[in-house]
Amino acid sequence: MPVRVKICGIRDHAGLDAATQAGADWVGFVFFSRSPRHVTMEAASSLARDMAADSPKRIGLFVRPTDDDMRRVLDHVPLDGLQIYDDAGRTEVIRTRFGLPVWGAVGIASRRDLPETCAVDGLVIESRAPAGSDRPGGNAHAFDWTLTNGWQAPVPWLLAGGLNSDNVQRAVRQSGARAVDVSSGVESAPGVKSPELIRRFVQAARA
Numbered sequence: 001m002p003v004r005v006k007i008c009g010i011r012d013h014a015g016l017d018a019a020t021q022a023g024a025d026w027v028g029f030v031f032f033s034r035s036p037r038h039v040t041m042e043a044a045s046s047l048a049r050d051m052a053a054d055s056p057k058r059i060g061l062f063v064r065p066t067d068d069d070m071r072r073v074l075d076h077v078p079l080d081g082l083q084i085y086d087d088a089g090r091t092e093v094i095r096t097r098f099g100l101p102v103w104g105a106v107g108i109a110s111r112r113d114l115p116e117t118c119a120v121d122g123l124v125i126e127s128r129a130p131a132g133s134d135r136p137g138g139n140a141h142a143f144d145w146t147l148t149n150g151w152q153a154p155v156p157w158l159l160a161g162g163l164n165s166d167n168v169q170r171a172v173r174q175s176g177a178r179a180v181d182v183s184s185g186v187e188s189a190p191g192v193k194s195p196e197l198i199r200r201f202v203q204a205a206r207a
């Protein structure tokens with residue numbers, strides 16, 4: 001089974017088309033206003049509605065959302081899954097309340113941070129945000145990938161944080177990941193996806 005790939009932070013047709021043509025498994029829409037990849041509900045709705053059935057699955061990314069935030073987006077944007085940055089308990093509540101598959105994001109600094117159990121559908125394992133950052137992910141910040149090697153993950157998981165086409169093969173080899181998630185590493189400037197970098201990343205992840 002080839003390594004699966006999520007391209008996060010899609011904001012326009014150029015990025016979406018590049019991810020689709022490269023064969024990405026998932027695309028992410030960031031509903032977090034402090035991110036340079038923030039997408040409006042209107043733009044996400046128009047992008048997500050235009051997607052064919054065999055396109056990448058559509059993941060909505062939320063940071064500590066209220067129920068109202070979630071409802072507002074879900075009423076307008078067709079999504080296939082959610083990536084949530086919040087406490088594990090709240091993330092599980094969101095899963096029950098909104099009836100979509102949910103990935104919980106976990107920032108790790110040591111093996112002790114890797115969950116042994118969880119009640120969500122997947123986990124995004126990434127580096128902790130560097131000091132001073134105002135967002136919990138999307139910081140182009142990698143962690144020691146060997147930390148996940150040998151981990152008995154309770155659910156399928158994605159490796160994230162600081163990945164790009166030059167390091168993704170090493171990251172997959174060292175971490176044992178079967179799925180990867182990238183945002184900054186496929187951009188020409190913060191929030192601007194590069195079709196060429198997306199193509200190279202997907203190719204490298206599966207090489």
Ligand SMILES: O=C(O)c1ccccc1N[C@@H]1O[C@H](COP(=O)(O)O)[C@@H](O)[C@H]1O
Binds near residue numbers: 032160
């Ligand atoms: O992309 C963002 O701006 C973002 C904002 C808030 C939370 C998560 C965010 N992105 C996620 O972070 C990781 C790693 O991103 P990067 O490749 O290091 O830029 C990935 O899971 C993104 O989905």
